[in-house]
Amino acid sequence: MANVHQFDVVVVGAGGAGLMAGLYASRTARTAVISKLYPTRSHTGAAQGGISAALGNYEEDKPEWHTYDTVKGSDYLGDQDAIEFMCNEAIDAIIELEHMGLPFDRTPQGRISQRPFGGHTNNVTGKPVRRACHAADRTGHMILQTLYQQCLKNKVTFFDEYQVLDFIAVNGKAAGVVAVELATGELHTFHAKAVIFATGGHGRIFEVTSNAYAYTGDGAAILLRRGIPLEDMEFFQFHPTGIYKLGILITEGVRGEGGVLINGLGERFMPKYAPTVKDLASRDVISRAIYTEIREGRGVNGKNYVWLDVRPESVIKYAAMDGRTNPDGSPYTITAEQVLQKLPDIIDFCRVYLGVDPVTQMMPIQPTAHYTMGGIPTNKFGEVVIDSNNTVFSGLYAAGECACVSVHGANRLGTNSLLDLVVFGKYAGLKAAEYAKHADFEKLPQEPEAEAKSQFEALRNGSDKENAFDISTEMKKVMFEEVGIYRNEQGMKRALEKIAEWKERYTHIRVQDTGRIFNTELLNAWELGNMLDVAEVVAVSALNRQESRGGHSREDFPQRDDANWLKHTLVWKQNGKINIDYKPVTITNYQPKERVY
Amino acid sequence: MQVTLKIFRYNPEVDKTFHYETYTLEAEETDRILDLLEKVKGYHDGALSFRRSCAHGVCGSDAMRINGRNMLACKALVRDVGNRITVEPLLGLKVVKDLIVDMEPFFDNYKKILPYFINDSPLPADGRERLQSPEQRARFDETTKCILCAACTTSCPSFWASDQYYGPAALVTAHRFIFDSRDEAAAERMHIIAETDGLARCHTAYNCTLACPREIPITKAIGELKMATITGKVE
Numbered sequence: 001m002a003n004v005h006q007f008d009v010v011v012v013g014a015g016g017a018g019l020m021a022g023l024y025a026s027r028t029a030r031t032a033v034i035s036k037l038y039p040t041r042s043h044t045g046a047a048q049g050g051i052s053a054a055l056g057n058y059e060e061d062k063p064e065w066h067t068y069d070t071v072k073g074s075d076y077l078g079d080q081d082a083i084e085f086m087c088n089e090a091i092d093a094i095i096e097l098e099h100m101g102l103p104f105d106r107t108p109q110g111r112i113s114q115r116p117f118g119g120h121t122n123n124v125t126g127k128p129v130r131r132a133c134h135a136a137d138r139t140g141h142m143i144l145q146t147l148y149q150q151c152l153k154n155k156v157t158f159f160d161e162y163q164v165l166d167f168i169a170v171n172g173k174a175a176g177v178v179a180v181e182l183a184t185g186e187l188h189t190f191h192a193k194a195v196i197f198a199t200g201g202h203g204r205i206f207e208v209t210s211n212a213y214a215y216t217g218d219g220a221a222i223l224l225r226r227g228i229p230l231e232d233m234e235f236f237q238f239h240p241t242g243i244y245k246l247g248i249l250i251t252e253g254v255r256g257e258g259g260v261l262i263n264g265l266g267e268r269f270m271p272k273y274a275p276t277v278k279d280l281a282s283r284d285v286i287s288r289a290i291y292t293e294i295r296e297g298r299g300v301n302g303k304n305y306v307w308l309d310v311r312p313e314s315v316i317k318y319a320a321m322d323g324r325t326n327p328d329g330s331p332y333t334i335t336a337e338q339v340l341q342k343l344p345d346i347i348d349f350c351r352v353y354l355g356v357d358p359v360t361q362m363m364p365i366q367p368t369a370h371y372t373m374g375g376i377p378t379n380k381f382g383e384v385v386i387d388s389n390n391t392v393f394s395g396l397y398a399a400g401e402c403a404c405v406s407v408h409g410a411n412r413l414g415t416n417s418l419l420d421l422v423v424f425g426k427y428a429g430l431k432a433a434e435y436a437k438h439a440d441f442e443k444l445p446q447e448p449e450a451e452a453k454s455q456f457e458a459l460r461n462g463s464d465k466e467n468a469f470d471i472s473t474e475m476k477k478v479m480f481e482e483v484g485i486y487r488n489e490q491g492m493k494r495a496l497e498k499i500a501e502w503k504e505r506y507t508h509i510r511v512q513d514t515g516r517i518f519n520t521e522l523l524n525a526w527e528l529g530n531m532l533d534v535a536e537v538v539a540v541s542a543l544n545r546q547e548s549r550g551g552h553s554r555e556d557f558p559q560r561d562d563a564n565w566l567k568h569t570l571v572w573k574q575n576g577k578i579n580i581d582y583k584p585v586t587i588t589n590y591q592p593k594e595r596v597y
Numbered sequence: 598m599q600v601t602l603k604i605f606r607y608n609p610e611v612d613k614t615f616h617y618e619t620y621t622l623e624a625e626e627t628d629r630i631l632d633l634l635e636k637v638k639g640y641h642d643g644a645l646s647f648r649r650s651c652a653h654g655v656c657g658s659d660a661m662r663i664n665g666r667n668m669l670a671c672k673a674l675v676r677d678v679g680n681r682i683t684v685e686p687l688l689g690l691k692v693v694k695d696l697i698v699d700m701e702p703f704f705d706n707y708k709k710i711l712p713y714f715i716n717d718s719p720l721p722a723d724g725r726e727r728l729q730s731p732e733q734r735a736r737f738d739e740t741t742k743c744i745l746c747a748a749c750t751t752s753c754p755s756f757w758a759s760d761q762y763y764g765p766a767a768l769v770t771a772h773r774f775i776f777d778s779r780d781e782a783a784a785e786r787m788h789i790i791a792e793t794d795g796l797a798r799c800h801t802a803y804n805c806t807l808a809c810p811r812e813i814p815i816t817k818a819i820g821e822l823k824m825a826t827i828t829g830k831v832e
């Protein structure tokens with residue numbers, strides 16, 4: 001045990017949730033933030049459209065409406081106490097970000113500017129409401145930069161480019177983590193009273209994804225291997241508008257600004273599927289609508305894509321048809337300059353990757369794997385809970401996309417991800433620091449690094465019969481096709497057979513790079529192991545849930561079934577065997593009803 | 598189409614000095630250089646090392662020299678750079694392995710200019726946001742785009758001469774705060790950037806502006822900082 005560090009609180013991951021947790025925990029506890037990337041490389045920075053709060057800066061809005069919209073968006077699977085908590089905290093959270101210097105766009109009165117987003121409504125009229133607080137189309141970038149800057153200001157301790165490999169628990173309590181320092185290849189043990197996982201999602205298990213290479217489900221997989229269950233892993237969000245083939249995200253803010261979806265026949269098709277809010281329906285609804293159009297032969301040129309149209313003349317035409325108005329009641333219009341100013345990154349992506357200029361041309365889009373609704377089960381304070389009775393695991397916390405509180409249920413509303421990581425990152429940090437104040441360090445085991453070491457050894461000493469890149473490519477393709485937007489029993493069984501095969505093949509990988517310094521090949525191979533573990537839980541959970549709800553659409557069970565399935569899935573992996581259990585959904589004010597937009 | 602990809606290689610555990618390896622690959626015009634590097638790593642040499650994450654130009658991990666110019670490998674397409682492609686690490690920072698350079702001097706410089714919002718005045722009594730007009734917000738919009746990829750700083754001849762020079766990226770961040778109407782530490786930052794290793798080392802070579810994958814008008818921003826330190830006015 002050469003490199004041992006001791007901190008009261010260790011935060012794993014330095015995206016929005018990890019930085020927020022680090023910022024808050026470090027106020028009262030000795031805290032380290034460990035990240036496999038430089039913090040500003042984290043995937044929070046890719047979030048575009050906005051972060052929601054019922055500030056009402058343009059028009060009437062209230063936290064209760066935000067709560068109801070989130071509950072409805074979740075297809076009633078979100079826990080309503082947690083959703084209420086988040087939506088009530090939202091206003092203070094956004095104001096706090098502004099006070100930290102976050103450069104939000106502004107209203108003419110100098111307040112934080114807000115735009116419409118999918119599923120955000122005035123609960124009385126049912127019409128879209130401006131709730132998404134934005135900084136151009138790089139809101140996540142601004143949040144990430146601002147939080148990192150505040151961490152520097154507050155002298156938070158960082159271990160940049162350290163990959164956490166294992167979680168250490170002693171006597172049923174958190175005791176630390178093991179990490180590899182990428183620059184040297186040396187293993188380090190971080191002895192801690194409290195550990196917060198903020199490691200993001202696992203969108204890289206799918207072929208077409210908006211997610212970063214780093215999104216390999218590390219935190220979820222590490223804890224799964226240590227006996228912690230994962231919750232609601234069947235629920236994965238496919239964002240309707242990814243750049244065709246590449247999957248790069250085109251923000252919902254494009255539709256918030258008046259953009260519309262057009263099929264291969266030149267028809268605007270969303271009014272068929274969501275008569276009231278049309279192109280601003282929930283993401284799951286729109287992704288299915290796009291797939292339906294494509295399946296029924298109305299894709300563009302017989303291919304797997306449709307158009308997203310934000311050309312000013314189209315926006316003005318459809319806004320007039322919808323009766324959309326500005327806050328002062330005048331008809332809604334937009335100019336090419338305004339499109340450029342409000343959506344600069346989107347314009348840039350389209351020009352660079354497609355050679356298309358969205359001001360004069362339509363964008364080819366297809367649904368893209370985007371967001372992990374399920375994850376490490378927590379309560380609303382970020383404490384990890386490990387069974388149907390919500391028993392807390394002492395000293396272990398999770399926040400952000402890797403966690404499942406659950407505020408997103410079966411489908412997340414746009415902008416609630418950024419809100420989630422700010423609110424729950426903060427509470428996880430506060431709770432962990434408070435816990436650490438009264439807890440003692442558990443004694444570390446003799447060889448805390450043993451498990452991490454043996455995982456690496458296996459990857460260095462395989463038979464070399466198999467290529468990691470091949471396995472990875474196959475996995476992404478099969479998961480996207482069989483456990484994607486539409487699912488059925490046969491397809492998912494095929495996927496599970498394949499997963500078992502890949503897992504076997506995985507044991508034959510041998511990493512060619514025998515060095516220690518920045519052995520990214522070893523790291524990537526290790527990440528593939530995480531993806532395979534997580535993919536298995538996703539497929540098992542999805543096969544098990546015999547209904548359609550939110551982002552989980554079963555062709556063989558097309559209806560939502562509240563009588564049997566209004567419950568959370570919990571999946572454990574013990575001694576190589578998968579166990580499934582459930583826990584009830586917390587319902588406070590909103591009884592489940594049919595979900596129409 | 599076929600492309601030849603010539604890649605700078607250096608493994609400190611094996612090599613005394615660097616060399617180049619050339620790979621011939623099948624590629625699409627629309628492939629990113631990052632896609633090609635992934636292919637080499639997956640099927641030709643797993644040991645090839647480079648940083649990457651978001652793969653669409655917003656995280657700043659994969660800045661490198663492509664045909665002699667600083668670019669993000671995920672934002673450079675084959676159709677933009679042609680079918681004979683040379684990939685090398687950024688200049689001016691120590692090569693750690695292959696395309697990975699030591700980023701610490703870069704981040705150390707960033708940290709010198711107080712890269713965080715400072716305003717110790719009482720918060721608005723109504724508990725809400727500080728006010729800022731759209732015009733005030735627009736004043737520093739360009740410099741909020743920086744992703745700290747280091748493409749600018751490592752294209753700068755002054756930085757090549759001395760990594761003590763804060764470099765364009767740090768100055769861009771200084772601009773982002775100095776011109777933010779809500780921030781109160783402009784004077785302190787101006788004092789810092791007026792020191793020997795600050796603005797004085799910018800000789801308007803313009804490389805930074807050309808290198809920036811976020812299209813930030815960096816030379817212009819530095820010019821505004823110079824003007825502000827001369828006149829003492831932030832406008």
